[in-house]
Amino acid sequence: MVVASRTYVSPLRQQRAEANRLRVIEAAADLFAERGYSGARLCDIAERAGVSEGTVRAAGSRSFLLLEAFRTRYAGSGGWESLDEQETARSIYDIDEPEAAMEAVVDFLARGHAASAGLWVVIRAAALTDAEVAAGFAELVQLKGESFLHTTRWMTGLGLLPEPVDDDALRSLTDQVTVAMSAESYLLLTEDHRLDDGQYRSWLRRRLRGLGP
């Protein structure tokens, strides 16, 4: 009987576990953004999520929670390996009409950064000094690089960006796209220079079109 009860996975229990995990991620996102990496302890996250500390531990280490909170806020779901495998992003890459594609990219970034840029600041600073965050961050940066390369190729294919003549030109174009689409540009524009959402979108369109063929 004991063995049987272990192998049986209750759909209800599984659903509840997933709901709890999402609450933990949300609570972690709020607390890391409010208090910074070192200011948000597992017990604080448990209290905010209304779950036990054991449930928080089961969801992941503190460094994992920070990165997962960012992924969830930025792209709408966590655990992605690369943006082109993520649901929302993939539905954008399916668009083949250039103007609609440009608008979809601008909308994805404006929403994603608005929800996650505060966490990005925390991650970047924590990655300088915390070995675990640094390891997760290195993976994230790697994926980010692949995603921007993928996005650059996709926009080139749609005629939104010039066809690079060689690998160096592709790398240089990808760097330009990376800078334009970055959380860093978003933060500078909206936090430091007080652009509102509409103004940020206009800036991003102008910047991307400026790279155009």
Add this chain to the structure above:
Amino acid sequence: MTADKGEEPVEKRRYVSPLRRERAAETRAGVVEAAAEMFLQHGYEGATVARIAAAAGVSVDTVVNTGPKPHLLLDAFQARSTGEAGPGTMVGPSFGPAVAAVTGPDEALDMVVELVAAAHAASAGLWTIIRATARTDPRIAEAFDELRQSRDASYDAVVDWLVDLGAVPAPADPAAHRLDGRLALSAEHYHLLTADCGMDGAEYRSWLRSALVSAG
């Protein structure tokens, strides 16, 4: 005060020995530099006064007398970016003296690129820590606001100066041009390009140069 045990204590207190003042300044610079290292290694919270004291080779009291931790963080950034030991900064007024020596537009652009790249290389990590800490510590937040204002004013002045010299084309839209200039010159873009995109110093310099020329 315990040091003033000799005769004529009043006289001794009033007299400030140049040697002692010089040593005090050296000690102070040492503490600030050790603080910079500890902030970069351990973060704002993790850089304890004890760690800073150990790294500087001074007593905890000496660190405490140098200033509270928020001041140490800001001083560490200023020291690294304006550089007693290093290059001029775009955040402070020390950009001034180098300007007088410039003779032509290309030289002006080279100088700006060089100064900015060197200042960021020395201080961008601390800037990242200040930005993150400003979100949670009101004392840092206030100073961060002031730093950003002086940074913006100084970047605008640099961009205007480059336009006046003909080092970059006159912009059709001056406001958009200034905004692009502020982004191009930022520590945030430096950090993004060198850390995430893997550019080396020469690649960053060449990127910054063309970003300034094509801004707006």
